[in-house]
Amino acid sequence: MKKNITVLGSTGSIGVQSLDVAEKAGFGVTAITANSSVEAIEAQIRKFRPLAAALSDAAAAKDLKTRVADTGTKVLSGEEGVCECAAMDGADTVIDAIVGLAGLKPALAAVNAKKDLALANKEAIVAGGPLVLDAVKKAGVKLLPVDSEHSAIFQCLQASPPNKALKKLILTASGGPFFGKTREELKNVTAADALKHPTWAMGAKITIDSASMFNKGLELIEAHFLFGVTPAQIDIVVHRESIIHSLIEFNDHSVLAQLGVSDMRIPIQYALTYPERYPSPVKELSLTDVGTLTFYKPDYETFDCLGICREAVTRGGLFPAAVNSANEEANRLFREGKIGFLQLGELIRTAFEITPEKPDFTLADVYDTDKAARARVIDALRD
Ligand code: NDP
Ligand code: MG
Numbered sequence: 040m041k042k043n044i045t046v047l048g049s050t051g052s053i054g055v056q057s058l059d060v061a062e063k064a065g066f067g068v069t070a071i072t073a074n075s076s077v078e079a080i081e082a083q084i085r086k087f088r089p090l091a092a093a094l095s096d097a098a099a100a101k102d103l104k105t106r107v108a109d110t111g112t113k114v115l116s117g118e119e120g121v122c123e124c125a126a127m128d129g130a131d132t133v134i135d136a137i138v139g140l141a142g143l144k145p146a147l148a149a150v151n152a153k154k155d156l157a158l159a160n161k162e163a164i165v166a167g168g169p170l171v172l173d174a175v176k177k178a179g180v181k182l183l184p185v186d187s188e189h190s191a192i193f194q195c196l197q198a199s200p201p202n203k204a205l206k207k208l209i210l211t212a213s214g215g216p217f218f219g220k221t222r223e224e225l226k227n228v229t230a231a232d233a234l235k236h237p238t239w240a241m242g243a244k245i246t247i248d249s250a251s252m253f254n255k256g257l258e259l260i261e262a263h264f265l266f267g268v269t270p271a272q273i274d275i276v277v278h279r280e281s282i283i284h285s286l287i288e289f290n291d292h293s294v295l296a297q298l299g300v301s302d303m304r305i306p307i308q309y310a311l312t313y314p315e316r317y318p319s320p321v322k323e324l325s326l327t328d329v330g331t332l333t334f335y336k337p338d339y340e341t342f343d344c345l346g347i348c349r350e351a352v353t354r355g356g357l358f359p360a361a362v363n364s365a366n367e368e369a370n371r372l373f374r375e376g377k378i379g380f381l382q383l384g385e386l387i388r389t390a391f392e393i394t395p396e397k398p399d400f401t402l403a404d405v406y407d408t409d410k411a412a413r414a415r416v417i418d419a420l421r422d
Contacts, residue, residue: 043067043129044311045154047121047145048136049083050076052242053159053185053303057134058083060308063320070124072137072145075099077106084112091127093120095141121145126152132311134185135160138244139367140409143167147402150174150182157310159185161261162367166360167405168264182265183310188258189265190306191284191297196266198295199287208262209286209294211278212337213238215249217380218277222341225381230374238281238301247370251383252337256348257366260359263352270352275345277335282324300324343384350391356398357408358391364412365390378420389419 048054049071068087073080075096084092084107093115094100100116115123125133125145133149134157135142142160149156164171175182184190188210216235233250248254262273281301288294299305302321339346351358369386372378393411
């Protein structure tokens with residue numbers, strides 16, 4: 040039977056690669072969504088002929104509707120339109136490749152409509168972890184990781200019976216463009232410097248998060264929710280070559296790793312074809328071409344965002360949501376040249392001050408916390 044997918048965030052780095060995987064695998068595309076990239080989504084509509092497309096920006100959606108009036112693709116608008124696409128009949132799997140908290144409601148809409156969810160949008164699970172997991176359980180659908188580290192762990196866990204022998208997870212980190220630098224050296228770095236990632240080509244927000252290592256902090260929280268392990272059971276190791284995508288360790292100290300070239304189409308495809316494996320458009324890994332694999336301890340002092348995320352996930356409740364939203368705001372300010380690199384951690388940390396202690400929380404609590412964390416960051420900047 041032909042598989043059909045919906046791609047949320049289809050015009051982004053992961054979205055475009057997802058459509059490439061879908062095309063090569065012969066999947067149908069039910070719906071696609073973006074924020075405001077009218078031209079890019081128009082080209083995708085003409086190529087993939089989805090039943091529907093949505094832009095969250097209302098003016099852009101209006102423009103798109105006129106442009107594709109000849110195609111038969113229904114054009115929807117706003118966050119509701121994106122959620123309607125996420126829940127649309129026809130798709131077996133929905134890949135959420137939206138960036139930021141904006142991907143949370145569409146992820147829940149997909150799951151509530153009983154779609155398997157291939158999740159690239161780590162902010163959704165970081166901010167709404169228990170809500171996403173509950174919805175997945177209630178709907179009886181699969182939650183498939185797309186993030187390369189989590190796909191690696193997911194793949195390693197296939198080789199392990201569900202027992203108590205799992206000791207820890209080891210997340211690898213490329214270390215980003217500022218690996219080995221001191222805080223002094225990072226004082227004056229710019230967004231342009233931070234956008235030069237050594238091993239991965241990604242969207243702007245995650246590239247900045249990689250430079251500050253907030254991305255690895257998000258991944259620590261993501262791993263805690265996806266795999267049900269405590270934060271203390273998750274180690275981070277810097278591995279510059281991005282060939283080993285992560286590892287798991289058992290209580291007999293046997294360690295399993297997943298390796299591959301650094302191309303997101305491998306984890307994207309596995310999430311879309313699981314439990315099957317399809318031939319890949321990605322080139323084979325040649326260990327002899329790579330030659331050397333290196334490993335370092337992360338520098339928690341220089342990259343204070345790592346410690347902030349560890350503290351947030353250890354405190355639990357709304358703390359991960361709060362630091363995520365504070366980071367979304369700080370990351371934007373840094374990209375706009377309004378704050379320095381070393382201010383990122385400083386501003387994100389202010390989120391702890393506004394987070395209510397609420398071990399059980401609702402979706403409305405997440406959005407209240409989002410608002411409060413963003414406002415606190417802006418306030419802190421004025422102080
Ligand atoms: P991009 O910035 O390249 O793409 C983001 C996509 O989301 C675009 O389609 C964009 O539309 C859409 N979008 C942005 N804002 C909104 C909004 N408010 N409502 C609806 N849609 C919106 O990001 P990436 O592809 O790099 O990353 C996507 C997600 O995947 C992130 O959560 C990231 O952390 C995660 N991820 C990415 C990896 C990578 O290699 N890139 C690796 C692992 C995880 P538009 O074009 O109109 O702005
Ligand atoms: Mg990753």
